[in-house]
Amino acid sequence: MSGKFNLIMLLVLVAGCQSPEVVNDHKYVQTTNKELVFQVVTLQHKAEQLSAQANWFRVHLEKCLTELEKEKGLEPMEFDWLKAEGYPKCFIRDPNIPKRNIVEPQPFYAPYHSPKVQEIEAEAYQDTARLSVSVGLTNTAITMNMALADRYIEHFEQRLKRLEGHLKE
Amino acid sequence: MGIPEGQLKIVFFDGCYTGRLKFTGSWDLVEGPGDDQGQMNPWPNDMSEALGIFYTDQIYKGWYGASFAFNFLTYYITWSNNFWDRLRLNDSIYEAISYCIWNTPGVSLRYGPHKNYRLKGFGDIYNIRLQQ
Numbered sequence: 244m245s246g247k248f249n250l251i252m253l254l255v256l257v258a259g260c261q262s263p264e265v266v267n268d269h270k271y272v273q274t275t276n277k278e279l280v281f282q283v284v285t286l287q288h289k290a291e292q293l294s295a296q297a298n299w300f301r302v303h304l305e306k307c308l309t310e311l312e313k314e315k316g317l318e319p320m321e322f323d324w325l326k327a328e329g330y331p332k333c334f335i336r337d338p339n340i341p342k343r344n345i346v347e348p349q350p351f352y353a354p355y356h357s358p359k360v361q362e363i364e365a366e367a368y369q370d371t372a373r374l375s376v377s378v379g380l381t382n383t384a385i386t387m388n389m390a391l392a393d394r395y396i397e398h399f400e401q402r403l404k405r406l407e408g409h410l411k412e
Numbered sequence: 413m414g415i416p417e418g419q420l421k422i423v424f425f426d427g428c429y430t431g432r433l434k435f436t437g438s439w440d441l442v443e444g445p446g447d448d449q450g451q452m453n454p455w456p457n458d459m460s461e462a463l464g465i466f467y468t469d470q471i472y473k474g475w476y477g478a479s480f481a482f483n484f485l486t487y488y489i490t491w492s493n494n495f496w497d498r499l500r501l502n503d504s505i506y507e508a509i510s511y512c513i514w515n516t517p518g519v520s521l522r523y524g525p526h527k528n529y530r531l532k533g534f535g536d537i538y539n540i541r542l543q544q
Contacts, residue, residue, distance in 0.1 A: 291506075294538045372519045376526040380509055384537050391468060391534045 279370075283377050290381050294388050301395055308402050315409050320402050322395070417467040421540055422505070425459070426492055430474030431530030432457040460533030471505055471535035475528050487518030491525040505537040 309319040415423075425433075434444040434457040444457030460472035479488045491512050498508035509529070518524045531537060 287510075291538050294536060298536065298539070369519045372524075372526070373513050376513050376519075377510060380506065380513065383531055384506055387531070387534065388536060388538075391536065394534065 279374050283374055283381075286378070287381050290385055294384070297388065297392060304399060308399065308406075311406060312402070315406065317405065317409060320398075320405065322398050415464055415467075415470060418469060421469060421542060422471055422473060422499075423460075423463060423465060424473040424492075424495075426475070426479070426488075428475060428478045430459065431476035431528070431532075433459045433462065433474070435462045458532045460535075465533045465535070468534060468536045469540055470533055471537060471540055472532040473505075474530050474532070475525075476530045477528050479525070479528060487516055488525050490518075491516045491529075499542050502541055505531070505535070505540045509537075 312319045429443055432444045433441060436442055441462065458472075459474060460466075460470075463472065465472050475488070480486075494512045494515055495508050498511045499505075503511065509531075513519075513526050516525060519526055
């Protein structure tokens with residue numbers, strides 16, 4: 244009885260000593276992606292918030308400047324958007340650019356993986372690609388807003404200089 | 413000149429290489445070179461400028477490279493359908509593209525519509541929505 248009990252205890256101990264941590268790639272991928280998704284979404288929200296704040300500031304600055312200009316008897320200065328001087332006159336190909344080499348889609352042979360590994364890899368791969376592009380989209384939005392802000396700063400500076408000049412007179 | 417403010421919100425040339433068209437100094441419309449060269453040029457690859465899209469409520473969208481729409485490579489059609497569908501549901505451009513990124517098949521690290529689309533102009537993509 245005692246020998247059997249010892250054997251059972253030994254088995255329990257051996258089982259207990261084995262690492263309980265089972266490497267679950269699938270779970271790991273999911274967790275990592277969740278953290279990344281959270282980071283990306285936070286970044287996106289922050290960028291949206293900044294854009295909204297910048298818009299609010301621009302609209303109010305515009306109003307203030309217009310009021311000031313009217314008060315000083317100046318014609319409010321419009322934001323000059325249009326730089327273009329005309330529409331396309333002709334559609335030609337730039338001779339300096341080499342002709343495109345259009346590659347026909349080729350048959351694709353995937354290396355063999357077990358279905359589970361393939362599924363995990365495909366999921367991780369697609370999620371990584373999507374996350375990467377999401378960051379790119381936010382970056383594009385920020386860059387475009389910065390370009391817009393630059394143009395507005397230039398415009399507001401012009402108006403302020405004009406007002407300053409008018410006040411000195 | 414240009415497209416008046418508040419009227420047309422989006423110009424989407426849904427065809428190959430439309431994301432890199434540009435004007436030269438002599439007002440010829442050409443296919444611009446690759447991204448880095450194209451943007452450093454005195455006349456950058458920017459159809460929004462060429463079309464006179466300058467307002468914050470307007471945007472130009474195009475495809476930088478080839479946009480396949482045949483055989484099994486129909487991701488571009490799915491993307492475009494998703495994009496217009498989401499805009500119809502009052503998404504902003506930013507939200508609609510985010511939706512397309514996460515809901516269009518055929519995503520890989522190097523190829524696919526998510527790597528190929530280009531936005532041009534000074535539009536605030538967080539706030540451009542179609543009028544309901």
